[in-house]
Amino acid sequence: MNSIVSQIGDLAEAGERMIERLRRKAFLPDSRKGLNVRIGIADAAQLLGCSTNRIRMAEDDGRLPSPPTSETGRRLGYSIAELLHMRDVLGASPQRASLDAPAIIAVQNFKGGVGKSTVTTHLAHYFAVQGYRVLVVDCDSQATTTTLFGFNPHFNISREETLYPYLSIDPTQADLSYAVKRTPWPNVDLIPSNLELFDVEYELAAAGSDGQSVLAARFRKLKQGLAELARAYDIVLLDPPPALGTISLAVMQAANALLVPLAATTPDFCSTVQFLSMMDQVLQQLVGAGISLDYNFIRLICSKFDSNDPSHAMIRSIMEQTFGPALLAVPILDSAEISHASLRMMTIYELEKPIGTAKTHKRCRANLDEALGQVEQLVRQSWGRVPPAREEEVFDAAG
The missing domain is CATH 3.40.50.300 (P-loop containing nucleotide triphosphate hydrolases)
Structure with a gap:
């Protein structure tokens, strides 16, 4: 019976080691999960419930920073953090009112x-x-x-x-x-x-x-x-x-x-x-x-x-x-x-x-x-x- 229990323990340990290997492979180089997704201006406008023109105007007048660009000058889109900032600036936050229960x-x-x-x-x-x-x-x-x-x-x-x-x-x-x-x-x-x-x-x-x-x-x-x-x-x-x-x-x-x-x-x-x-x-x-x-x-x-x-x-x-x-x-x-x-x-x-x-x-x-x-x-x-x-x-x- 002890050998069976020991075998189960060995299987569990082997599984945990494999999960850690998969995690490290997925989250290289520092084994920490990151968030690298970027959202184009058309999708950002849809999420914010406004026009792309309104976003560009806010960038032109300095209320919003322009998104980073590639070496060829292509706009790389907005990060989630930047999108949250855009919501604050443009008054597009869906957050509950203080009296609303979470x-x-x-x-x-x-x-x-x-x-x-x-x-x-x-x-x-x-x-x-x-x-x-x-x-x-x-x-x-x-x-x-x-x-x-x-x-x-x-x-x-x-x-x-x-x-x-x-x-x-x-x-x-x-x-x-x-x-x-x-x-x-x-x-x-x-x-x-x-x-x-x-x-x-x-x-x-x-x-x-x-x-x-x-x-x-x-x-x-x-x-x-x-x-x-x-x-x-x-x-x-x-x-x-x-x-x-x-x-x-x-x-x-x-x-x-x-x-x-x-x-x-x-x-x-x-x-x-x-x-x-x-x-x-x-x-x-x-x-x-x-x-x-x-x-x-x-x-x-x-x-x-x-x-x-x-x-x-x-x-x-x-x-x-x-x-x-x-x-x-x-x-x-x-x-x-x-x-x-x-x-x-x-x-x-x-x-x-x-x-x-x-x-x-x-x-x-x-x-x-x-x-x-x-x-x-x-x-x-x-x-x-x-x-x-x-x-x-x-x-x-x-x-």
Whole structure:
């Protein structure tokens, strides 16, 4: 038996070493993930909701610096940081008003393989490109989201840098500010995770007869800690474990919105129905125990959808009949571009150039913008607002 256990340990160590090798290869020369994507003036104008002429005028009169140029004089486009500055100068920031509550969205499904962490990371980067201030909280000890942000949970992250010191039976931190890390994105921060976060589950399970009160205290504490931290952000994205454990329940109670990704397969559909049924029972028990729950919206989003697969179309139709308007109208398409980007520990929004064909990349990006834009609309509706109007729309309406 010991030899089998030792073999599992050897396999785990070999896997961790390979992940570190892949990470170093992806993030050379200094093994730190960077953000080198640049946005052309036409795309920048679309994101800012203005004309390219307005941007050029601001550059001409000195309100905005011109983007760097290549040796041949070609404009290289704007960095994300420069785009954020442009939003401030041109009054195009989508940030919430001070009285608007930050959106705290749990991306949850108990079925593995639905792309939960991939959806979370792409959603974070989508919101970042749109100009929002984003905090991502990796609550899953598998730490896939942490990895996608360029950190190796085994080598780079200690238990003291996760939620553990705040949620443990004997906490050493009074608030969550200690855990916030900067990412390559100037407007996205991360609270990372690693395998040791699972110790919280063990500790609470071992709490004995006092376990129920300890559990309730942890629920209140996570909600309070995230609410305090969220004051500096517009969007908080929570990636909980794909299981009904203590941390998952605490996350569900701390969130004010729920997004459930599910793939267009029969097992995923059936599993998601079971997830919703289980959540209904558990949440009713939490409410009965005096633990408050209040969601601005609950939506399901179909992920990894293959429009060329008849079985996917059939299951998608069943989803629409079952969930009605709770299912977002635009699914996230299955794309080799997303898979290739994930292999490089990146999202589509971080790619400097297409990995596959330009057509495939453009189609993938357009789909993600449309699919994830549905979540942005829900957030803005919760703030009592709609997406900002573009200049052209205002002029057309005036005409």
